[in-house]
Amino acid sequence: MGNVILDVRNIHKQFGALKASDGISLDLRQGEIHALIGPNGAGKSTLIAQIAGRLKPDSGCVHFLDQDISLKSTAQRANLGLGRTFQVSALAMENTVLENVVLGALGKRGKVFSFFKSVMHDKNLLSQARATLERVQLIDDSNRITAELSHGQRRQLEVAVALTLAPKAFLMDEPMAGMGAEGSKKLTKLLRQLKQDAPILLVEHDMDAVFALADRISVLVYGKIIATGSVDEIRSNPDVRKAYLGDEEAT
């Protein structure tokens, strides 16, 4: 296992009486896919939101590349190299597919406050944007309005935008959700390549994908991590079977 890239330390977050994060610690190491699984409402998205900067934890901290980023904004964290995809697509729906990835490339480059040059004629940004669209196989849809894309295609576009940032770590919240078997298979292949570029903290419901991809798995239940281990360890862990996999297999 490689160096620790992302280190979450003892995070607590409460919504009223609900403990969405109840002392969560986990890390993400160079070269790995660390899957985070758990039943609906376990607090997975809440954890991702705290790592990405959208939510502030009540206590605990997040270290990224040996730096405490707990007080940084979402934008600052992105600039440091945190790339994320959302469970519910967060895209500029009226814009074209290409415009969405160019925005990512622009965020990576900086110099947003340029008022006269046409951004969609910027060769550097365009070539980076097109390269990522090729990679997620959306290049043929470049000029479509994002709102017209299928659900699965939007997920691909989310990944493409994250790719334009060339991040040092990925946070992915259910990237396969609603994708269909074919799409999931393609994305599984892509994620396996991606982890060479940067480690991935992967929240995913698709157990086939998780077992195929993950180097480590953490299981989150009611805001607490009840087990962390390899695929085999998690599969055979009795607590996990009871709390989570048990219900899955029953259905």
Next chain:
Amino acid sequence: MINERVLNTLIALLLLVVPLFAWQLDEPFIITLATKAAILALAGVGLNLALGYGGLVSFGHATFFGLGGYTMGILASHAQSFTPIMESPFLIDGTKSMPIIWLVAIVISAFVAFIIGLLSLRTTGVYFIMVTLAFGQMLYYFSISWPAYGGEDGLSIYVRNEFPGLNTLDPIQFFGICYVLLMVVIFFMSKLNSSSFGLALNSARQNSERVQTVGISPFRLQLVAFTISGAVTGLAGALFADLNRFISPTMFSWHTSGEIMVFIILGGAARLYGPVAGAAIFILLEHVLGGLSEFWHIFLGAILLLVVLFAKGGLIGSVSKKAASHG
């Protein structure tokens, strides 16, 4: 469905041709109406950057319209009475020069917009609307209670300000000035909209999280947009004051903010020529319906309701498909 660029060209030509005909037919009143439309369009073009492209529902753009107007009124009234605005610590004289007045109006409006933006952009939704409204009303009441420049009664400027090489008292020449300024600002807006800044601003309106997630702060984008927006509306205020040769607190009132917003709703938000179409329709309605009945605002209200319910993109949105905003 008409191509948006063709439609824009048609609108620009129409706004030019009508006063030219009126000039040939010796109908100065129509030239004045066209001038008013061009100036109000400019105010709307300013607001459109914040409201249309930025998604910032400012209900306080009268602040900048009024600041532009009072800039003109204060500078010109001192020039007309040959008294300096202040003598210490340094001497500031009034002026009758339009370009200087415009520049001062732009700088002051931009500065105030920056401050208001700094304070109000931390809030969203209804709170943002209320904070911007509050600033406008503050200046409104201030202008009423400040007797030096006419207070409640307003202030007349007897001779229109000067522009080198032109006779600004000639309606068609003054129209020309306003029209050229409008076109220059629209050109600037079209550039801005297809620039990096424009892409980021438009994306932030649609999804703020998306923009943050790629490392861009929406707050800074919106602050810059709000500042430029205020500056443009301020420039329009200075021209409007010169058109009427009169300023009054009404320029600061929330009615004025509402009217500028109406231009955008009628013409189409986030459309380059939306405010131009909207202001022209507004002036036309005011003139035609206003001639029929004193209560023409009721008809205006009905038309607005229809537009909001059935033609969300305003005039431009309903007759032309959205042109690719970038590229």
